[in-house]
Amino acid sequence: YTTTSNTDVDVHNVEDNSGGDDVIIDLDHGNPAMYEEYWKQKGDEITVVIPGWQFISYFSDIKNICWFLEPEFAKQAIRLHNLVGNAVTQDRHIVVGTGSSQLYEAVLYALTTTDSPEPLSVVSAAPYYSAYPLQTNYRKSGLHRWAGDASNFSTDEPYVEVVTSPNNPDGSIRQAVAKGDKGIRIHDLAYYWPQYTPITHRADEDIMLFTISKSTGHAGSRIGWALVKDPEIAKKMTKYMEISTIGVSKDSQIRAARILQAVSDDYDSISNVNENERFFDYSYNFMVKRWKELKAAVDKSEKFSLPDLPPDTCTFSGQTFEPQPAFAWLKCEEETVDDCASFLRSHNILARAGKHFGASSKYVRISMLDTSYKFKILTERLSKLSSMKS
Numbered sequence: 001y002t003t004t005s006n007t008d009v010d011v012h013n014v015e016d017n018s019g020g021d022d023v024i025i026d027l028d029h030g031n032p033a034m035y036e037e038y039w040k041q042k043g044d045e046i047t048v049v050i051p052g053w054q055f056i057s058y059f060s061d062i063k064n065i066c067w068f069l070e071p072e073f074a075k076q077a078i079r080l081h082n083l084v085g086n087a088v089t090q091d092r093h094i095v096v097g098t099g100s101s102q103l104y105e106a107v108l109y110a111l112t113t114t115d116s117p118e119p120l121s122v123v124s125a126a127p128y129y130s131a132y133p134l135q136t137n138y139r140k141s142g143l144h145r146w147a148g149d150a151s152n153f154s155t156d157e158p159y160v161e162v163v164t165s166p167n168n169p170d171g172s173i174r175q176a177v178a179k180g181d182k183g184i185r186i187h188d189l190a191y192y193w194p195q196y197t198p199i200t201h202r203a204d205e206d207i208m209l210f211t212i213s214k215s216t217g218h219a220g221s222r223i224g225w226a227l228v229k230d231p232e233i234a235k236k237m238t239k240y241m242e243i244s245t246i247g248v249s250k251d252s253q254i255r256a257a258r259i260l261q262a263v264s265d266d267y268d269s270i271s272n273v274n275e276n277e278r279f280f281d282y283s284y285n286f287m288v289k290r291w292k293e294l295k296a297a298v299d300k301s302e303k304f305s306l307p308d309l310p311p312d313t314c315t316f317s318g319q320t321f322e323p324q325p326a327f328a329w330l331k332c333e334e335e336t337v338d339d340c341a342s343f344l345r346s347h348n349i350l351a352r353a354g355k356h357f358g359a360s361s362k363y364v365r366i367s368m369l370d371t372s373y374k375f376k377i378l379t380e381r382l383s384k385l386s387s388m389k390s
């Protein structure tokens, strides 16, 4: 049994319902399976039916720079940002992508179609999302190359810095850190939603990436969107998508629009939906519970530690809380354990090793968004390991 992928996908998903110590729980990838319970109880209300004749054309809105963007999806994405208050949407171009993964490639393409003889350096502060180095380098394009940790990076040349906030893997709130006057920033805001972190301001960056994979949990629809200030960059991103996939599935955009609409509708003043059944209230409470359980399991001893993330007040909910990230960035504190991922693997817990994020192998990243079944086994096992004598 192996996990080889560095993106958040793993095709070998072992699940055994017995729950014994020999059951392997795979929490290596960021599969948002926990959201299924919420959407199941919403029932048929959000079912989308698409007749055979609909959405046959390649085109959606030929007057828009992003001509394959479904207007209803754009409308609902803007509506949700305005409800949550997490991003400025005025004077922005929306580019839709097959997940924000495709948008990352599209932005790199848009930023690097220059005549420069040297590939443009792409950096992000460690620990960084493990997919960035792969996505940056795998085409060996000559346009851009991964240049590692932004914290040690300094240059007089143009470069790209990816600022992921809250960060995957450690949940920290981030600003750009690389040194240089010619940096262009990509803000990956996949986790800037109120179930994970206090919303403190409307992000107002030049290039911002979002995804439904982490906002509502619909990773399988493969829909992400970029809010882009500069129309030339939006045009080049659209060109990239035109060349690679001639647009983005309309069926998926329509389904995504329906889901975003349902989230916003429940917050309308005329809605009679119970507060705890509204999406962000439900998912916030769900994460509170999971983080409480995880902390209770690891706080028993000095064997493990988790990052200390300062609390803040959320402008969306009005509550003050500590971030409750989509991943636990766990450190094995014992001197005898150099490789935390191997240590956990020997206890049938699969988690992604720190080295994939440009960090020490004393760390691992564990998904907090998987099924209740896996999460329960995780906390039971960590609790047992914490109580065991060294």
Ligand code: PMP
Pocket: 008, 030, 098, 099, 100, 101, 102, 129, 164, 168, 188, 190, 210, 211, 212, 213, 219, 222, 223, 224
């Ligand atoms: N950015 C970050 C920081 C992520 O964690 C992920 C998914 N794990 C992505 C982008 C890609 O998301 P998508 O499913 O939209 O391609």
